[in-house]
Amino acid sequence: MIPLVGLISCLIMLFCAAVLLFRIKEIQRFGDDVSEPLAAPPSLSVIIAACNEENTIEPALRRLMSDCEPNWEIIVVEDRSSDGTRALLERLAADSEHRLRLVLIDELPDGWLGKVHALHQGSLVASGDWFLFSDADIHIDGALIRQTLAHVERQRLDHLALLPKLMTKTFLTRIVIAAFVAVFALSSSRKRRQDAAELNHGVGVGAFNLCRRSVFRRSEGFEWLRLEVADDLALGLAMKRAGARHEVLVATWGLEVEWYPDLAGMFRGLEKNSFGAACHYSYPRALGAVVGLSLWALGPLCCVWTHPFACFLAYGSMAAVGFLGARHLNWNALPFFFAPVGFFFIGLMIANSAWSAWRRGAIRWRGTDYDLDELRRCQVLRL
Missing domain, CATH: 3.90.550.10 (Spore Coat Polysaccharide Biosynthesis Protein SpsA; Chain A)
Incomplete structure (x- = not known):
């Protein structure tokens, strides 16, 4: 079962790499x-x-x-x-x-x-x-x-x-x-x-x-x-x-x-809006986003022993697309090689934002707490 999850994750990563190859060139x-x-x-x-x-x-x-x-x-x-x-x-x-x-x-x-x-x-x-x-x-x-x-x-x-x-x-x-x-x-x-x-x-x-x-x-x-x-x-x-x-x-x-001086600052800064912007203040959506991003980042490792070539191909395709994207944007290419690690941390940030909202029953921004139901009613953006 676990190797099957790994193979499916590899296929998803290959598909995303193909889409990214075209999308990054559009930027x-x-x-x-x-x-x-x-x-x-x-x-x-x-x-x-x-x-x-x-x-x-x-x-x-x-x-x-x-x-x-x-x-x-x-x-x-x-x-x-x-x-x-x-x-x-x-x-x-x-x-x-x-x-x-x-x-x-x-x-x-x-x-x-x-x-x-x-x-x-x-x-x-x-x-x-x-x-x-x-x-x-x-x-x-x-x-x-x-x-x-x-x-x-x-x-x-x-x-x-x-x-x-x-x-x-x-x-x-x-x-x-x-x-x-x-x-x-x-x-x-x-x-x-x-x-x-x-x-x-x-x-x-x-x-x-x-x-x-x-x-x-x-x-x-x-x-x-x-x-x-x-x-x-x-x-x-x-x-x-x-x-x-x-x-x-x-x-x-x-x-x-x-943008943020370090990872801890990024977690604090995005705590107020990740849950709303990415998940529309929906806990099931947040769970799906966290699981999806985690599988995207780590899923191919589930088949690293049984299907090493598939695992290598999945991560290699993302690294290659990252390198091409960085060159296109004239940015340092090295961080793009490790983008799957970043997907895992984005998932953690969404989880942290959702947990903070659930614990307070509100979003705290600039010292003010905002009720989640009111934020849901007034949200206009759908990512």
């Missing part, structure tokens, strides 16, 4: 061959939500402010921080020569996630022709923004999501990131992302969601996403439902973030 890079910046870049509002970002936000903001156009504004929404974030932002705003605009939030209304509410408040005061929603720890070059604005205007796009370069200090977290890239590629084809008829499938990226203001204003906006834990992904869906033409690309330069 396009931004930065290799792009248009020259526009002579007169359109006005832009960069909107950032910040909560307890005292240790990360200053270098990111200084990098952005150092290369701004006169008609760009940077709006930072300080959301009830308990550290020194507010004082730091007030000092930066005072020294910014009006490039940095600060919005302060002291109370969170009922029925809102803190980050979603903060982005909503920022969008209400934004005045640019384009809105760039980003995170507090994202490092963005002004030159990259100019080229993306030229790209969306010349391609007549309404929404552009860019995947950043994910910086991390440990090899194990790089392996998990490689696994996340594989899961993303498997779950989302370019054709499906761009098909206007696929109104239940859209993609956004928290690091870089560039939205045309006119289309964003006619979308359901953040009020529709008020209790959506995967707000960045769901923003892409909201734009698509409003008729936006959009693209998802991988930035080869000018956009980077230290």
Whole structure:
């Protein structure tokens, strides 16, 4: 029985490797061959939500402010921080020569996630022709923004999501990131992302969601996403439902973030949203995801003694596809060789998130507990 499980796992891994071979090639890079910046870049509002970002936000903001156009504004929404974030932002705003605009939030209304509410408040005061929603720890070059604005205007796009370069200090977290890239590629084809008829499938990226203001204003906006834990992904869906033409690309330069410093930080950071985003707050779905990812990662080992060639072929195919994918994305290939190990850890993260939700009967985010039944009712994203 156990060798049979191993053989089935090998077949599944071979099938996934074949699908990944085509899906990864669909992921396009931004930065290799792009248009020259526009002579007169359109006005832009960069909107950032910040909560307890005292240790990360200053270098990111200084990098952005150092290369701004006169008609760009940077709006930072300080959301009830308990550290020194507010004082730091007030000092930066005072020294910014009006490039940095600060919005302060002291109370969170009922029925809102803190980050979603903060982005909503920022969008209400934004005045640019384009809105760039980003995170507090994202490092963005002004030159990259100019080229993306030229790209969306010349391609007549309404929404552009860019995947950043994910910086991390440990090899194990790089392996998990490689696994996340594989899961993303498997779950989302370019054709499906761009098909206007696929109104239940859209993609956004928290690091870089560039939205045309006119289309964003006619979308359901953040009020529709008020209790959506995967707000960045769901923003892409909201734009698509409003008729936006959009693209998802991988930035080869000018956009980077230290996603999580280590594996423990990744577990803590994804505890709040893995259960909802991946499993729709369903414990049977979570169990299926954990078992499926574990079999994907370790299942072929069940037949390593009886069918060693099948086991080698399964893992070898994933390693080969990982190598090709890393070369295509211009990333370090070594972590992609070990992506199956990352699948196992993703399963553990989902299990940890589901266990935390079951233990509390709620999801805890930014110091607030959110009832699971209410989150289920208000969830809009279906991965």
